Amino acid sequence: MELVRGADGLARCGWAAGSPVLLAYHDTEWGRPVHGEAAHLERITLEAFQSGLSWLTILNKRPAFRAAFAGFDADVVAAYDDADVARLMGDAGIVRNRRKIEAAITNAAACVALRADGGLERLLRQHAPVGPVEPQAATTSPESVALSKALKRHGFVFVGPTTMYALMEAIGLFDPHLPGCHRRGA
Structure with a gap:
């Protein structure tokens, strides 16, 4: 991964170039901790939907995902039934993949169910790397493998090690920004 310099003169991780949406996500959200169950459920859900697609596609559809999944209120979404799945399969604003919707x-x-064991945020934070992580072209880590296994034990699906590594980057379990990026260490 390389750095790019934006029109504003700031150095950024290379993937943020080329789209104002990606640039804004990079500068304001990626690698920053999130708080609360809905915020964490949103990130897990979006990472699962991103599998096989571009992150830009998911970010562009994010408002529709938030509407379709009730602001990622776990109680509401957990109660969705076959009629809701059918409704979501007809929603052109989101990615219409039955397996991902389910x-x-x-x-x-x-x-x-995880609330009885301290909740989703607690489980995710328990798998944060100990010590600094140097950004690299990795797609998995021992921590993302362990997190994937822990989530699967609790009944989660579409949470493979690569998807969980991307989640760990996104929610700031470690600083994913390259040395020299204006967001590194921020």
């Missing part, structure tokens, strides 16, 4: 519902139910 995974979002399954994961919401797992999220609700």
Whole structure:
């Protein structure tokens, strides 16, 4: 991965170039901690929907995902039924993939059940790397493998090690920004 310099003169991780949406996400959200169950469920859901697609596609559809999945209220989404799946399959604003839609519902139910063990945020934070992580072209880590296994034990699906590595970057479990990026260490 390389740095790019934006029109504003700031150095950024190379993937943020070429789109104002990616640039804004990079500068304001990626690598920053999120708080609360809905914020974490949203990130897991979006990472699962991103699998096989571009992150830009998901970011562009994010408002529609938030509407379709009730602001990622786990109790509401966990109660979705076959009629809701059919409704979501007809929603052109989101990615219409039945397996991913069903995974979002399954994961919401797992999220609700996980409250008895301290909740989703606690589980995710328990898998944060100890010590600094040097940004690299990795797609998995021992921590993302362990997180994937822990989530699967709790009934989550579409949470493989690569998807969980991307989640860990996104929610700031470690600083994913390249040395020299204006967001590094911020």
